[in-house]
């Protein structure tokens with residue numbers, strides 16, 4: 001169940017503190033937030049996750065560069081043979097900060113929300129684009145590989161060709177395109193701006209056109225999948241057995257694991273409904289959460305996925321969707337399972353409730 005490629009990745013959001021307060025921020029991060037995880041807790045988690053087969057760790061936020069123990073954690077991750085990446089708004093990538101981390105990062109992804117005015121509007125900052133762009137020369141000079149992350153809305157697909165040109169001119173190696181989700185700040189500041197199915201289809205067509213035109217000069221990834229793909233590779237979409245406990249290391253069962261700033265460990269993406277959470281790092285270690293996942297939560301996630309797949313199939317026409325987001329929405333809409341909100345490891349409490 002779950003692997004979507006060779007990479008087994010854990011996304012760590014160590015803090016909700018950020019130097020910006022963006023309109024589309026999924027975690028509602030801002031300069032006023034202070035919630036953060038202790039580095040010792042995260043080091044223990046990384047050790048356990050490496051044992052469970054995870055080979056990449058991605059730090060985002062909040063802004064990971066305002067999290068003071070970042071360098072220490074990156075170094076720890078490299079020391080246990082994990083690959084590392086940062087997702088940053090790019091404004092704080094100055095000399096001193098880069099000095100502390102450059103030897104311990106494999107990839108750097110920066111946000112880019114369109115042309116300068118669009119980027120600054122989305123970021124609620126008149127200097128966001130200019131500052132990020134100025135810092136790119138440091139990355140090139142130091143030979144740090146970087147890419148960009150573009151948030152697709154209902155209204156900004158026309159800026160994608162400009163974004164691609166900017167990526168090429170600046171020496172980026174990749175561009176990820178992620179559809180806006182109606183969560184965090186977007187629920188109030190960008191309500192109704194998530195791309196609908198028609199816009200998503202147009203985005204897919206444009207991306208295919210751009211890929212062909214570029215002939216491999218830029219690695220472009222669009223986080224949308226056509227529903228017909230489920231039949232071709234059901235395992236990738238958790239359409240597996242949900243009657244029996246799952247077997248194997250956690251990374252083979254769940255290829256994306258997320259650690260949120262309050263220590264909650266959730267599957268697939270930030271904000272995934274906590275009924276499916278593995279547990280909280282402040283209560284127990286990852287190694288104590290695994291058997292609960294294998295015995296109950298993993299099969300329940302398979303059951304949820306199969307239910308969503310059936311409902312999409314019954315709806316008729318295929319379409320492009322953001323699978324993880326749809327799965328989370330479906331979990332909230334249906335509440336088909338009566339899983340208690342997780343607070344302790346399943347194998348530490350038979351009831352498993354707070």
Ligand code: SF4
Pocket residue numbers: 018019020021022024025026027028029030061062063088089
């Ligand atoms: S989207 Fe990123 S840069 Fe913007 S407030 Fe959220 S964490 Fe900070």
